[in-house]
Amino acid sequence: MGKINFVFWRSRLRFLILTFLGLAIALMLNFPFWAIAQTPVSSNAPASDAAINTIEQPTITPIRPTNNNELRGIWLTNVDSDVLFSRQRIQQAINRLKRLKFNTLYPTVWNGGHTLYPSKVAEKTFGVEIDPNPDLQNRDMLAEVIELGHEQNFAVIPWFEYGLMTEEGSELMRQHPDWVSNRKDGSQVFVHGENNEHRLVWLTPAHPEVQKFLTDLIVEVVKKYDLDGIQLDDHFGMPSELGYDPYTVALYKKEHFGRLPSDDFQDPEWMKWRASKLSNLMQKIAKAVRAVKPNCLISLSPNPKDFSYKKYLQDWYSWVYLGLVDELVVQLYRDNIENFTRELERPEWQEIRQKVPVAVGILTGLRIQNVDMRQIKGQVKVAREMSFDGFSFFFYETLGNRDASFESLFFAPATRPDIKSIASARS
Template sequence: MQELRGVWIPNLPHSRVLKSPKNIAQSMDFLQEYGFNVIFPVMWNQGYTLYPSQRMQQEGYPTIFPHFAKNNFDPLDILIKEAHRRNIAVIPWFEYGFAASPIVNGGHLIKKNPHWLALDQGGNKVIHGGLTWMNSLHPEVQQFMLDLILEVVQNYPIDGIQGDDRFPAMPIGGGYDETTLKIYQQEYGNRAKPPLNVKDQQWMQWRANQLTVFLRRLYFKVKAINPNLIVSMAPAVYPFCYHHLLQDSQTWLNIGIVDLLHPQFYRENFKRYEIEVNKIHLSLDATQKAKISPGIAFRANGVHLTSNDILKCVVLNRKKGLQGQVFFHYEGLLANNQANAIALKTKGGYNQIASLPAFCRATNDT
């Protein structure tokens, strides 16, 4: 059987997995026992990497998230070793993407590089989802993120890389800084100015196109280093992701610059989840559907998805020809005496070992 069975692993304090090397090993034991074959561990969070980064050091930033500096271990290195021993693939998740910090002033990233700040039409910092954002279209910001990702690609035997609803993305209110204006004027003339209406169709499409061009660049940079690596993206649901974060995920699929797409179908019950899957089923061809493994949240909009509804979601994905599913997040498997993990194993087919689909199997040895 081939099926992607993934789970996101967030940073402390949201999950205990990364607290210690022992926790990592025990968590990989658990995932192996319950039939999972790929993890998406966070590696970029709150302006910190969760691996020792030379690129961060060059920029004058902390080289690793404080917990790991204090306890002197590299969680990515340990995750890879422990996961690969159990035939679990590792696809690092660059969670924060172009978001700088939950701190309103943008934290240490913006303090050192204030010109990286995203601005709205009033000249105010762009805050979305409780986070202050960097300018996703600034060449320096794009190169910085590209460097972080390629640093991991070059230095670790990973199986892929992943962006999400913050990467590549730009809140719809952004794009009114001097750097973006210059890029815009290179295309439309020295007197051109972006529309003040953030929802102007041409203005939305132009900014979305810039993000698509960046993703294409990232995709081929990764493939040039290792063509076997998976470029995975987990945007919000389309077209919400386009209307709010300028993520043109449909185009990403159409032009082939993403290997796996995990739209965040975070819904509080099966019926609402089914609506999203049916949209995908009707709008994509078989080749595109084979790249889809939706994100399923154990808790969505303040409501915990029942184990029965989780099983229905898994069955529906199989029925509709999707690639599998990724659960958000690890701790939801442990809740209520591991009720969800047990349900997946005893009633959801996770007791049968599933290999990753051929094009996204682990190809690296540690």
């Protein structure tokens, strides 16, 4: 009996020792990662560098893409960024983005009332062939991005960033003042920027000469360059308080037996009518683009559905059902993960995603606003958990010194989704 007890307790003691050693080893392996993730940014770090230079370690298992199709885009701008201002900078950026496993470039080509490439349409319309920035002269920035991007197997989709906007006092506005829309009180300007430096006006989408100009501008790029698509965004709209310019009012009266539009810019019938003129323009652009290059992708980067319509008269939901859009990259620039998630849970996304690929536009920073890497990773995780088709980051310059963190988001190269690939994946 005593021998049996001795053997029993010796076995028991050995089990306890092995268990304790296993727990100790596990704690030693996991504690450094937990500690790093919980370490705050030094209070001595400059505010402008705090988010950009912090590389967080993941505290949870990352959610991987459900298949090998994932849009990984980045917007390349000419504001607060010099990436487009020399061929060398473009080459360096593309090499870097390839290493980080991005697959899509959205370079701006229409900003501030100027084209960033040599444009015969712009020259004919308002006498200025290309943006006067010295770094854009005697070269073709867009041709360089396409050449260098395609060498590295990127999709290159020029982005008509300003849409129906132009700067107050631009040559376009000076030569075509009748194209500009106004509020009921006659005012036209919208002031933006940290120091109110941007004074913007909007062209009326109902005007046939505006329609011709924008359609010709986009078709020019599609004809001239070996691009993969074109992109419009939330600026391809018109603020809902506008529409009281003489041309639009006269057209409304003509179509309503002489009746004036409502003084209330939010009147449902008045909003619907103006939205229909924008939709007509979208139809013309899509038809013209596909007549030139049937496989040219038409990408749209709008705000969420209700906001787009109420704020900019942009009925993109209908555009998808009309077959005018091949890809959506919805702008969700939220600093609260609950709001971000709540927006992606809205039922319209489930419907739209049966029609076209839907990716999420994620803010990685602004010149005056840092975005913490933990927020970016959290939003990517949510988008993947909810099986969205990828994401695009705004904008290149704000990747900062965080390559290791961005690289950790992309485990392997991925192919851009398209309508055929999502149809087969969801059938």
